[in-house]
Amino acid sequence: MPQVSMTVNGRPIKADVEGRTLLVQLLREKLGLTGTHVGCDTSQCGACVVHVDGKSAKSCTLLAAQLDGANITTIEGLAGADGKLHPMQEAFRDNHGLQCGFCTPGMVMSAVDLAKTNPNASEHEIREWLEGNICRCTGYHNIVKSIQAGAAAMQAAK
Amino acid sequence: MYDFAYHKASSVADAAAKAKGNDDAKFMAGGQTLIPTLKQRLARPSDVIDLAAIADLKSIAAGGGAVTLGAMATHASVAASADVKKAIPALAALAEGIGDPQVRNRGTVGGSVANNDPAADYPAAVLGLGATIHTDQRQIAADDFFLSVFTTALNPGELITRISFPVPEKAAYVKFPSPASRYAMIGVFVAKTAKGARVVVTGAGNGVIRIKSMEAALDKAWSAASLDGIAVSASACNGDIHGSSEYRAHLISVMAKRAVAAAG
Ligand SMILES: Cc1cc2nc3c(=O)[nH]c(=O)nc-3n(C[C@H](O)[C@H](O)[C@H](O)COP(=O)(O)OP(=O)(O)OC[C@H]3O[C@@H](n4cnc5c(N)ncnc54)[C@H](O)[C@@H]3O)c2cc1C
């Protein structure tokens, strides 16, 4: 059994995993970080998106063993130690960017990556970026509004 | 998912040594096709050999009339590369149109080409530009590489190290994506190269194909109008729930004209 060491939300962890253990299984089942969701088995829905070394990736389509030494951030790692929400989380709340909330952790993680890569993304670019994040509730309008507001707030906070 | 033994290769030679004599071993690039396949239990490798730690497979270089992509260059890195955008903009645009941002962050050119999905994008550029596939054993011309659905000229245990794309005079790729997966319903790559025009279709069903009648017409005169009246037979195309073979055949003509117009 491979042993992996990685940093998850700033905390170093070590775990014994099987070759086939997915990152999302390690996060949810071993580390108890159940904010990262699983919404499909075809790598298409994006509910499982986390950051691997700062870039968004689908944790259902990565092996834990691949990520030995990596720096992982999940939705639980976005808020400050004092519980203050990340500007993107705040923006989703302010703009009613969620209904049932199932897709939201992946949406927010994907949105934070976009805001870092392309801080002034147009509405069209935001919609293109969400290709891999499916929401069955909102119709996306308020998600797009949330991301515009969140990206602006992230810029302002710099 | 069935279990397997996971290995990290430290170099090309190490990866080849780990695969040698073991037909049940599989290389893994970004895992963006392999992991979904394993999750569906459509494959049962005994060993998975991860290539991610081999730094020299990630390079992207332009020069000497070609763009050379290391097998482990991700779609996102190709799409963002200033060198690729300058030398072969159609190649950067193709990479930008694959799947979604998360797939592009992990998926690689080597994995896409080795996999040879009949609706994948990269094989269209490889064949459309007459690229050369370099492996740890030899060089393979694009025209000899793609054999049929999910089948290539690679031997068991043979590793793609890099792919070198000659810079064309002009080129463009236009795809009609499946709205659900982003894979090509039909994608057409056209290029005006030193050795003549090339027109390559992906998504028709059996892997990438060249449309020689269109190439001949473009060799006479490079313009979308040259393709007027050149139909592709529906028997060359698959029909499925996404579209009939007649529909796909029609799309080929439409996408080919759009691609020539886009190439300018
Ligand atoms: C949701 C989703 C949407 C997608 N949409 C598209 C799309 O629109 N268009 C498109 O073209 N593709 C699409 N893909 C596929 C994507 O482009 C993958 O990156 C690609 O198919 C290969 O993945 P990979 O590089 O991670 O290779 P892996 O999955 O790691 O490997 C794929 C295969 O290639 C072999 N292999 C890998 N590297 C090498 C090498 N260097 N030498 C020899 N063999 C090797 C492996 O053994 C395996 O059999 C999509 C995938 C997903 C999950």
Ligand code: FES
């Ligand atoms: S769970 Fe659906 S993409 Fe990962």
Ligand code: FES
């Ligand atoms: S809020 Fe319910 S799936 Fe997006």
